[in-house]
Amino acid sequence: MAFIDTDNILTLLGQKVAPGESATINFNLAKLYTTSSVEIPVIVERSKKRGPVILITSGIHGDEINGVEIVRQLIAKKINRPKKGTVICIPVLNIFGFLDMKRAFPDGRDLNRVFPGNPRGSLASRFAYQFVKKILPIADYCLDFHTGGASRFNAAQIRIEPQNKIAAEFAAIFNAPFTLHSKTIPKSYRATCSRLGVPVLLFEGGKSKVSDKEIARVGVDGAIRFLNHLGMLRAAIEVPAIQEHSVLVEATRWMRAKYSGLMHVKVTCGQYISKGEHIATITDPYGKFRHPVNAPHDGYIINVNEASLVYQGDAIFNISTDKTTRHGKKEAEEEV
Secondary structure (H helix, E strand, O other): OOEEOOOOOEEEOOEEEOOOOEEEEEEEEEEOOOOOEEEEEEEEEEOOOOOOEEEEEEOOOOOOHHHHHHHHHHHHOOOOOOOOOEEEEEOOOOHHHHHHOOOOOOOOOOHHHOOOOOOOOOHHHHHHHHHHHHOHHHOOEEEEEEEEOOOEEEEEEEEEOOOOHHHHHHHHHHOOOEEEEOOOOOOOHHHHHHHHOOOEEEEEEEEOOOOOHHHHHHHHHHHHHHHHHOOOOOOOOOOOOOOOOOEEEOOEEEEEOOOOEEEEEOOOOOOEEOOOOEEEEEEOOOOOOEEEEEOOOOEEEEEEEOOOEEOOOOEEEEEEOOOEOOOOOEOOOOOO
16 A cells, blocks of 8 residues: 655555655566566655655556656656655556557556456456555546547647536646546546546647657646646746646537548648638549548647548547637627
């Protein structure tokens, strides 16, 4: 189990970490067919001064490189060394998927759909159970970094539950380009944090198997602002200024391809588009047809399918549908 005693000594996975100490603790996940142990490094940085514990994770899906890069930078730049409290970083939760560049665990399960786990379940479920029992209880706050799946590129965004005022406050502090209202998925890590009463921010940005410098910058900057808000950021670390406030998106709708063929995207993810605007072209391989794809309504492009080839019915653009403006304020309804 994980806990901090009256002397401010942290016990995590059976190892004690005193105030002011650093430690890398191996979380024993499972064994390979060869009986070699698979271990996940848990990187702990503690201040001598008491304070909150923040748990920073990425790589729940093994092929989501951007999240791993964000947490790596937090460690490499010593941002994770707190002025007070404790920062625990786990750059790669799904080490199996990371090694094979696959989303799921070897048992085919999506780790982010089996929380809080089962000690007698599948490999992914057993891991989730051990994580929830042995690591998550120590956290006062969680930051979890994700990336768009397959060939889909996500605009940098924080996802929060509608009506969650605390999450909305923290999302504004993190200040990703977009803040999306997103219902919590059952059996996800976010759902388990919510059930345990642990505030969590879920960041999404970029696409799987690709490291994007701009997405990483947004993630690192947001984490710095969040640590600063909690009073945990050392004076040596500069807090990035907020240039534009996060745009709140309350609803989105996927646009689907009307034709099969080669897709040529004409716009960038995160761009504001107008109804009827030419945003892509779908062609055949033989130069016989060329079909324009026009925006069905005004909105921000939140997700782009960057696949070169699409089938009829494939989801190609996810576009905001509410009346959110570029400045994150609601447009006034027209008077009748």
